[in-house]
Amino acid sequence: MTGPVLDPRALARQLEGRQLIDGKLVASRSGQTFDVNSPATGELVGKAAAGDAADVAAAVESAAKAQVAWAKVPARQRGKLVAECGRLLDEHKEELSRLVALETGKALRTESRVEAGVLADAFHFYGGLGSELKGETVPFNPDMLTMTIREPIGVVGAIIPWNVPMMLMALKIAPALVAGNTVVVKSAEEAPFAVLRVAELMARILPPGAFNILSGMGPECGGPLVAHPKVGKITFTGSVETGKIIYRAAADKLIPVTLELGGKSPMIVMDDADLDKAVAGAISGMRFTRQGQSCTAASRMYVQKGIHDRFVTALKAKVDAMKMGDPLDETTDIGTIVSRQQYEKVNAYIATGKKEGGTAHECSAMPADAKLAKGLYVRPVIFTGLPKDSKVVREEIFGPVTAVLKFDTFEEALAAANDSEYGLAATIWTKDLKTALDGARRLQAGFVQVNQNLVVQPGLSYGGVKTSGLGKEATLEAMLEHFTTKKTVIINMA
Ligand code: ADP
Numbered sequence: 001m002t003g004p005v006l007d008p009r010a011l012a013r014q015l016e017g018r019q020l021i022d023g024k025l026v027a028s029r030s031g032q033t034f035d036v037n038s039p040a041t042g043e044l045v046g047k048a049a050a051g052d053a054a055d056v057a058a059a060v061e062s063a064a065k066a067q068v069a070w071a072k073v074p075a076r077q078r079g080k081l082v083a084e085c086g087r088l089l090d091e092h093k094e095e096l097s098r099l100v101a102l103e104t105g106k107a108l109r110t111e112s113r114v115e116a117g118v119l120a121d122a123f124h125f126y127g128g129l130g131s132e133l134k135g136e137t138v139p140f141n142p143d144m145l146t147m148t149i150r151e152p153i154g155v156v157g158a159i160i161p162w163n164v165p166m167m168l169m170a171l172k173i174a175p176a177l178v179a180g181n182t183v184v185v186k187s188a189e190e191a192p193f194a195v196l197r198v199a200e201l202m203a204r205i206l207p208p209g210a211f212n213i214l215s216g217m218g219p220e221c222g223g224p225l226v227a228h229p230k231v232g233k234i235t236f237t238g239s240v241e242t243g244k245i246i247y248r249a250a251a252d253k254l255i256p257v258t259l260e261l262g263g264k265s266p267m268i269v270m271d272d273a274d275l276d277k278a279v280a281g282a283i284s285g286m287r288f289t290r291q292g293q294s295c296t297a298a299s300r301m302y303v304q305k306g307i308h309d310r311f312v313t314a315l316k317a318k319v320d321a322m323k324m325g326d327p328l329d330e331t332t333d334i335g336t337i338v339s340r341q342q343y344e345k346v347n348a349y350i351a352t353g354k355k356e357g358g359t360a361h362e363c364s365a366m367p368a369d370a371k372l373a374k375g376l377y378v379r380p381v382i383f384t385g386l387p388k389d390s391k392v393v394r395e396e397i398f399g400p401v402t403a404v405l406k407f408d409t410f411e412e413a414l415a416a417a418n419d420s421e422y423g424l425a426a427t428i429w430t431k432d433l434k435t436a437l438d439g440a441r442r443l444q445a446g447f448v449q450v451n452q453n454l455v456v457q458p459g460l461s462y463g464g465v466k467t468s469g470l471g472k473e474a475t476l477e478a479m480l481e482h483f484t485t486k487k488t489v490i491i492n493m494a
Contacts, residue, residue: 004091006096008098008328012036012046012193019215020051020199021063021218022355023208028216029054036192039105039336039343040327040373048192051216053224055359059212063155063182064230066209071152071180075130079178083127084231085202087361090120092201096166100194101327104162105336105376108328110289115167118458119198122170122474125458126178130478133179133484137406143494150484152180153256155233157225159218159240161339163293163398164190165195168260170230171458172235173211175479182229184220185213187237190338203273218242226250232316235482236260237295240396240467245329247470258471258482260295260463262396263424266417267298267453271306271412271418277451279314285427288319288380291337292400295468296425300393301404302413312384317361317382326372334364336376343376346399349392350381358386358403388416396422410435419443423465427453446472 007009017169018025033047049055058475070078089096093116096189101112133150150337158172165188173183192215199213214221222242226234226249236246236271237260250257267285269278282486285298292299303311327335339345354360361382367375380400385392393403407413417426430436436450445465447456456474463472472478 001137004017004095006098008095008102009045011095011099011197012102015193015196016202017049017056019051019194020196020203020211020213021059022056022212023203025200028052029058034189034217035130036055036103036190037086038102039338039376040372043102046193046216047139051186051214055214055216056221056224058237059184059214060155060200060225060228060293063184063212066207067152067154067182068207069079070182070207070210075133075180076179077130078180079127081205082123082174082178085103085125086204086229088201089198090121090391092197093117093120094118096194097191098328099197100191100352101335102167103193104165104213104338105271105327107332107335109330110333111335112327115164119166119170122167122458123174126174126479127477130474132180133480135486143492144481145491145493149487149489150179150480151487153483153485154181155230156181156183156235156483157228157231158183159186159222159225159234159238160187160188160195160238162190163290165191166198166238169195169198171201171473176235176483177206177210178239179479180485181233181483182210183212184225186225187213187215189215189217223249227253229253229288231255231458232256243283243392243469256411256482257467261467261469262422263295263297263300263464264300264394264396264420265296265425265470266300266302266443267427268373268413268417268429269301269303269307269311270428270430270432270435271304273307274431274451275307275310279311279318280430281429281453285316286400286402288322288400289333291334291378292380292402293338293398297398298415298427299397299402301402302416303404303415304408305406305408306425308404312382312404316363318362318384319382322364323368324364324377324379327370334400338376339376340376342398343378346378346401348395349395349397349399349401353386353390353392353401355383355401356386356390356392356432358383358390358392367478391420394420410439414442418442425470425492426450472475
């Protein structure tokens with residue numbers, strides 16, 4: 001496997017049944033595999049290796065051995081190697097986009113290529129930060145040189161989800177590696193191949209064992225990774241439920257964790273907002289092009305009563321114009337839900353919303369292509385008129401379903417927005433500076449935007465409050481806080 005392989009089916013076949021341990025693509029110790037099917041056509045994309053505790057042990061041993069030498073590589077040099085991975089991943093951007101589109105059902109043009117771009121960007125960003133692993137000197141005593149040193153933790157375990165698998169992996173592994181740690185990743189069951197290809201490419205540049213990747217079921221493969229005595233840190237993105245299991249297991253070993261969990265992100269639209277911009281922001285914020293499968297999805301839209309009806313009409317018209325279809329087709333805006341389990345969950349929420357008294361405005365048309373008849377397509381739904389205690393308003397759906405709720409005063413909207421167990425992201429749309437600032441200060445969320453709805457970017461601190469998680473990602477500080485320990489050294493010269 002040298003140059004880019006643009007046929008994602010051929011690439012998946014080359015990666016079938018493999019994991020990356022100690023720099024080599026190898027089968028699982030048990031020989032077991034599990035099927036990964038395309039959510040658009042139902043076809044078998046490939047059989048993925050079903051890793052278990054024996055594979056975890058092999059990968060962690062390799063990572064622990066490699067870490068001793070890796071930590072001795074000068075920090076800037078480690079950064080240069082990580083940036084070099086970014087360059088190679090950039091060269092393979094198109095094949096990675098196609099592979100992730102095939103396995104997850106995310107549309108190539110609107111989503112998968114965007115993800116592959118941020119993947120390489122994260123490596124470039126962190127690759128430049130090697131020399132920032134600085135300590136401090138402390139004016140403790142004139143006869144003593146007192147300083148702090150940043151040291152790597154050792155072996156980092158990373159457990160990742162399927163919705164943006166390459167990008168979310170990059171935001172964990174690039175800082176971990178630059179800081180001198182080695183890494184073992186457990187990929188998500190639904191999306192093991194694109195991240196495995198990323199690993200295979202990185203293995204051309206990094207020493208064997210610096211970066212290992214396993215695929216397998218959560219409890220059977222992720223569980224032993226968290227529990228392994230040589231894993232000194234866990235960084236996780238996924239559901240609140242699994243985050244709590246991991247936090248408990250990490251507590252048993254007293255190791256640090258970073259948890260990026262769910263969200264139910266509010267969007268507040270004031271009467272004075274620019275309607276066109278707010279509607280465009282609702283489309284991107286709700287991640288309709290990713291079928292709403294985002295922890296930051298703007299799935300609660302609080303719209304002031306003077307603009308509410310026009311907002312709903314304009315939003316529906318825009319979503320109606322979006323094309324659902326084959327994820328690999330360049331003209332497709334919206335692909336499929338990732339798995340049958342998620343598909344059923346999303347449809348159950350739509351049924352619940354209707355029972356709860358909401359009006360379901362169904363958008364876009366189902367794809368006409370017969371080969372997509374088995375595809376896990378869900379028409380985007382905009383609910384109006386739901387009561388505030390509706391499950392659709394309170395719970396994370398992870399599908400193309402949003403609730404638009406009418407409000408009267410700003411205070412009422414703020415109270416409703418903050419009345420949630422989650423606190424990941426939020427947006428406010430207004431032309432009034434005071435309202436914008438007031439909202440930015442008082443909204444309980446880790447990532448607040450006014451009059452825009454950008455996705456996470458390297459360099460901008462990302463992470464939630466309340467049950468949305470613990471710890472922030474994507475910045476220099478995240479690398480220092482989450483992937484190093486601080487040692488105090490005092491040299492007595494008296
Ligand atoms: P989702 O609902 O988005 O699939 P999960 O939290 O179930 O979210 O999965 C996110 C990641 O966590 C996946 O890689 C999954 O395999 C892993 N996982 C699930 N259960 C466990 C567990 N008990 N221990 C460790 N990892 C797990």
